[in-house]
Amino acid sequence: MKKSLAFLLSLAMLLSLTGALAETAAPAIKPGSAYIMFADLDWAAQYWLDGAEWPATANNVVVTEPGDYTVSLTFPEDAPANGIAFMALGIKEGESLFPGIAYTVKEVKVNGEAVALTQGYSSSDDKIESRTNIMNSWVGELPPDARIASGNLEDSKAIMLNAEGLPPIVSLEVSFTMEEATVYKTPALRPAPEFATAYIMYADEAWAAQYWLDGNEYPVTAANVEVRGEGQYEVSLAFPSDAPAAGLAFMALGLKDGELALPGYIYRIDSLKVNGEDVPFTKTYTSSDDQIESRVNLFNTWVSEVPADARLEDGNPEGAAPAVVDPAAFASVTEVVVGFTAISPKTEAYIMYADSGWTEEGQFWMDGAERATKAALATVKGEGDYETTLTFPEGKPAQGVAFAALGIIDGEKIFPNYIYTITEILVNGESIALTPGFTSSDDMIETRTNIFNEWVSELPKDARVAEGEVSASSPKMVDPAAFASVQTLTVRFTAKKGAPVVVAEESRINPDGYPAFLMFGDEDWTWENLKPGLEGDTVVMGDGVYEVYITKEMLPADKTAEDPTDASVLNVDITDLGAAMGEIGTIYSSTEAGTQLEVAVAIFVDGERVAVRNDRLIYGDIENNKKLRIEIYNVYGNGTMEVSPINPEEITPKQELRVVFSLKGTGFNTEAETDLEAYLAQK
Incomplete structure (x- = not known):
């Protein structure tokens, strides 16, 4: 099973720690230092700009402004690097020093000879250090912050060079251009220009x-x-x-x-x-x-x-x-x-409020209803300081608080990513104590900063703050005891443009396995199965041999009154396995160079095996939906109709259609037997 890159990097740094501690303190690493991150296939020849001693001589450079730069690594002639397991251009503190910059690798030389390159991209793993991956098989898809100076980002890869067959490496040289990034995977992440x-x-x-x-x-x-x-x-x-x-x-x-x-x-x-x-x-x-x-x-x-x-x-x-x-x-x-x-665009800010009894007089909402409570709205026209007030009916103050929040009408549309920090709340003219709050939206239309909201038990995914850690904020900024009797309520706040909140995708790695089913449709769509949920489904653990099938009895009777005609669609879909393999760095697409996944299938029509050309199978996350699909034949698909692995006229079951398939190289369940023919022989 392939180890994760994070694990290998941590291990490498731990191994260096003993030697590093014995030395005198290393010189301080200068912010903006550009260098080559490197590990060979044995993880013996390495270099990381972390203050430790490594068996390489680095010629690093401090970048200060857009322009052309070159960095290099030299290994001892008697201990050259053995190939490339990982390689990237790194810029220390690049994300904070130079936001919105791409580091375009223009040339890589191995032992003084330039090697062919594909298009790369710049990004960051930790929002601190900028990176342009040169050889990184642990990246399955472009990260949300991927960016390039110009061109088509879809052409960018985390593997820019072919590392196969390289001679022992004595020297590496990377020439790159520091320039403004104008093409982003997530356009909203591009820093706002000044004009x-x-x-x-x-x-x-x-x-x-x-x-x-x-x-x-x-x-x-x-x-x-x-x-x-x-x-x-x-x-x-x-x-x-x-x-x-x-x-x-x-x-x-x-x-x-x-x-x-x-x-x-x-x-x-x-x-x-x-x-x-x-x-x-x-x-x-x-x-x-x-x-x-x-x-x-x-x-x-x-x-x-x-x-x-x-x-x-x-x-x-x-x-x-x-x-x-x-x-x-x-x-x-x-x-x-x-x-x-x-x-300038503008909108209005107001205070949402409900007293403890949810009385008519003790509420205010911008819902068009006539209310005895009056609001002095704040006209928000961008960044700045504002104030909004509620005045409850004379002699009928609001008793307690059940809910309170600052609302910005259409804020998500008019001022996307803005943060509204409440700086002061006055109850009857007196300032009250506040704890940190956060800005978010329930409907992606109206922006809100909760003041007192007992219905929120955890921070929403889009929670954002202008300063400090969002984890320190709360939907209850106030002590409700301060709202025992409220005649006037004033909220003062600061509006500030913020960066988009990038929500990390949940891991798709599932120790319980990945549901798989047989997708089939005949030429006339009399027999069809396009979604999981039948008895013939299975659970894929990773490597191994598996079976999926459908029978006439499983399908609706009105759809199986006639025998099926030639196949139109014959696939195996495995939920989330594509994304899970991508997370651990497995290259699993049959159309991608260096794929590590091996797939074979056997097809049985009413118990009789039909011929399959496994070398013509197409597999991968074909529909970009995190699944692993094995496309055997698909008239709507990616090439199996033109160069077919099967004769679709042979896929005409009267009772049962079964596909037995083997997976090898998923990175999961790696001890499993994967010999398809041996499995069939035992059966």
Whole structure:
């Protein structure tokens, strides 16, 4: 069974501890130090920048700003490294020093010779040290914080090189570029820029005169502008007088990084001029195609209706459109100027409240009902300090507290990831004691900071705090005794933009095993079984030989009145086994280089064995649903119809269809017998 990487790293460091303690204190490790993490196949030749002594000479470098860098390792000639078990580029404290940075490995040399590389990615295991994996078979899928400078993240792998057949390694060299990451697996994890850049997206009728803020050169003069907050702005494009833009194919006001720098902002078009003349326009809206760049479409015939996420100053999409100008006004353009106003999003904060008796007078909710209790709402327009108050009917103070919370209307949509820290609560004008609270949402629409909530027994997954550990916070911030008689209640709070809460996925490793079933559908779908739950299912423990089957008696009588025709679908699905193997680093996909999983099947139709080409099976987490699927034949699938392991015309059971399959190399239950033919011979 393959050991976990964490275990091996811990073991390596423990083995080094005795020698390290005997030495004098190692020099302090400088933040920003870039180095090569390394372990050979024997875990004898290693290097980790941890203050311990390792049998390697490291040429590390401290990164300070974007640019090109090189690091290296040298091993003794009489004790070279034996291949590569693990290798990565590490940046000490990179996550805090340089948020939003990718470390793009451009070249790796082994013994002075460059080796072929695939595309990698940068991430962090501990939110402290940045890493670009070069050879890491313990990673089954890209982590949530995976990022690259540019390109398609789907092309990135944790294994960038082919380590098979390498000679004894005396030297390793890694050249890399430190640069801004613009492509994230989780886009919301990209650090918010300080400003958005406003510009005019433009293409004339022939797509000859164009402008896009994409790093390319265009034969135009663009006057773009940085937008850092509310205010009035102007952007323009000037085309050569001897080569004006002719006609109009597309035009929009773009705010590069607008969704990140200024989330929720609305951009109102104030004026539009062509060659110095005003051009009329109708009602616009603000939206985003990629949740990164904000846009106000001015002429976009590819969009047929206002999108659901459109933002409008009056909140009403009626009358708004993606094409708001007459293209005839753009017959010959040497200059186009757009004036606009950036409008901060806003919402309202209030106090949710119920007294001990849940009396009508002792409650307040923003539910549209008329209430005797009056609220002074706080208008929240982004980061800052705010105050909201409840005043209960004169002479009828609220008696006690059953529930209280600070609510932010539509906060999750308007100010995503914001944290609302209650700094002071005044009961009848007197400040009361507080313990730390947290911000979360019950419905992913309204944001809430609980003040007193006995219905919450544990912290929700999206709980977030601005400072300190979220584990120290509570849904009960106050002593209810302080609310014995409440005439006025004031909550003062600070709104602060926070980072998205990344919820760690639950482990799929299950010592009780993984349910498996036979998926089958014939050509006419008379016989079909597409979900588990029949007597013929089994539980897979890992390596071993297993059987799954269906019989005519198990299936609905109205579906088995006729004998099945040729197979359309024949698979074995094993719940969660794909994800579990990925957690321990097993490479288990038949389409992935270096797969460690071996699969064989035998098929019996009414007790008679039919021929199978096991070398044509396709297996892996084919549908990205954490299962291990063995695809034997699937007309809707991934290639088993074109290069089939079976003759589908032979899969026509009258009573029973049975698949016996063996798994070897899962990383679980590794002592089990896996010889399929020996198993069948015994039966």
